[in-house]
Amino acid sequence: MPVEEKSLQDLVAEKLGKKEVSNMREDSGTTKYLIHAKIEASGVVERPDVVGAIFGQTEGLLGSDLDLRELLKSGRIGRIKVEINSSQGKSTGTITIPSSLDRVETAIIAASLETIDRVGPCEATIKVERIEDVRDIKRKFVVERAKELLGAFEEAATETQEITEKVMESVRVEEISEYEGLPAGPGVKDSDAIIIVEGRADVLNLLRAGIKNAIGIEGTSVPKAVIDLTKDKTVTAFVDSDRGGDLILKELLQVAEIDFVARPPPGRSVEELSKKEIIKALRNKVPVEIAAAEYRAKPAPVQPAETGNGELQELENMANKLRGTLKAQLLNEKLELMEEIQVRELKEHLSQAQNVKAVVFDGVITQELAELAAGRGVQYLVGMRSRVESVPPNLRVLTLDDLRRIKHQR
Numbered sequence: 001m002p003v004e005e006k007s008l009q010d011l012v013a014e015k016l017g018k019k020e021v022s023n024m025r026e027d028s029g030t031t032k033y034l035i036h037a038k039i040e041a042s043g044v045v046e047r048p049d050v051v052g053a054i055f056g057q058t059e060g061l062l063g064s065d066l067d068l069r070e071l072l073k074s075g076r077i078g079r080i081k082v083e084i085n086s087s088q089g090k091s092t093g094t095i096t097i098p099s100s101l102d103r104v105e106t107a108i109i110a111a112s113l114e115t116i117d118r119v120g121p122c123e124a125t126i127k128v129e130r131i132e133d134v135r136d137i138k139r140k141f142v143v144e145r146a147k148e149l150l151g152a153f154e155e156a157a158t159e160t161q162e163i164t165e166k167v168m169e170s171v172r173v174e175e176i177s178e179y180e181g182l183p184a185g186p187g188v189k190d191s192d193a194i195i196i197v198e199g200r201a202d203v204l205n206l207l208r209a210g211i212k213n214a215i216g217i218e219g220t221s222v223p224k225a226v227i228d229l230t231k232d233k234t235v236t237a238f239v240d241s242d243r244g245g246d247l248i249l250k251e252l253l254q255v256a257e258i259d260f261v262a263r264p265p266p267g268r269s270v271e272e273l274s275k276k277e278i279i280k281a282l283r284n285k286v287p288v289e290i291a292a293a294e295y296r297a298k299p300a301p302v303q304p305a306e307t308g309n310g311e312l313q314e315l316e317n318m319a320n321k322l323r324g325t326l327k328a329q330l331l332n333e334k335l336e337l338m339e340e341i342q343v344r345e346l347k348e349h350l351s352q353a354q355n356v357k358a359v360v361f362d363g364v365i366t367q368e369l370a371e372l373a374a375g376r377g378v379q380y381l382v383g384m385r386s387r388v389e390s391v392p393p394n395l396r397v398l399t400l401d402d403l404r405r406i407k408h409q410r
Helices: 003-016 019-025 047-058 068-074 103-113 134-175 200-208 224-229 243-255 275-283 288-297 309-322 343-350 367-375 400-409
Strands: 033-041 081-087 090-099 122-133 177-179 182-184 193-197 214-216 234-238 260-262 327-331 337-342 358-361 380-383 396-399
Touching: 033 103, 047 068, 047 081, 047 090, 047 103, 090 103, 103 122, 122 134, 182 200, 193 200, 200 214, 200 275, 234 243, 234 275, 243 288, 243 400, 260 288, 309 327, 309 358, 309 380, 309 400, 327 343, 337 343, 343 358, 343 367, 367 380, 380 400, 396 400
Parallel strands: 193 214, 193 234, 234 260, 358 380, 380 396
Antiparallel strands: 033 090, 033 122, 081 090, 177 182, 182 214, 327 337, 327 358
16 A cells, blocks of 8 residues: 555544544555445354355356456455354344445445345345445545644744734834934935924834834924924924824924925824825825914814812823833822823723822823713823813813923913
């Protein structure tokens, strides 16, 4: 038997646990069908008796082309396997005959077995139970094995994708450089056009999209290096669609020479946009004249009378300490620390906390978080940025930039 065929059958036997596969090992790899029959004899008989009866009583029955002895010699019929047991003067057992004939010829051979009426000196009956297509076993194995291989392939593909993403992320981090101490893409110095964004995360996200001429101003105060850059280059301001972005854009319009303005969709920040969204936002940029006119057309927000300036100063100090830590603090009525947690755990802890007056955290204030805080009786919700469209009653939503602006106005 070829090594390859035996190996396949071993795998089939291991996966499917088919008893018939062990029979196949004893025969040619060309076996197509297995004839399964049951035998009952009214006396004690043994295997040689049954095999002799099969050959003897079918001899000449089907002609020379289907003579079992000749078929056995040519390998078209495999070794006949008989398992028989005797008990209380009777014998019962099974007969298995491998066949490499076609379906019709195999069925004829199977039917001829039922003509046998004696085994040795005993009366006997043989009943064919079924003809099994051996190739079905192999097909089942192929299907199951293919599933395993496909699963392993997909897992490897996922790992490959993760590796690719890690390599690309590493390349992006290596590509980010500095210009006068500010985070910038490698093309800022030599490019005829630049894009001004708010910070390092925005520069990285633009690098991810293949844009290498972005520079971050890192705050609401526009650095002199950026102001000088805008004098000789075509400049696009690409800032977040929140209050912090509005403040930065207002200052840019006052101190720098801006040519175009691009903004993300409402409530979105540049650092969270996909490559497609970044390209779309930049394509939809508008000339600075139009952006300035739209900005001036907005009514100035009415600022409520500031109360508790000491509290706001304390909240600003806490926010400054938390910046870059990805942590959150829950404060009591006296603005004393009740609990410090990771930002990702904030919603869970806040939903169970009692008597929390203020929440200060290093993250973005969302509408969902603002509503949760208002529902728990929180008076101050302080974060690094805000995407809140509608501030719930009795809650003050403040960013670090808001607290700094309020301090300067006092």
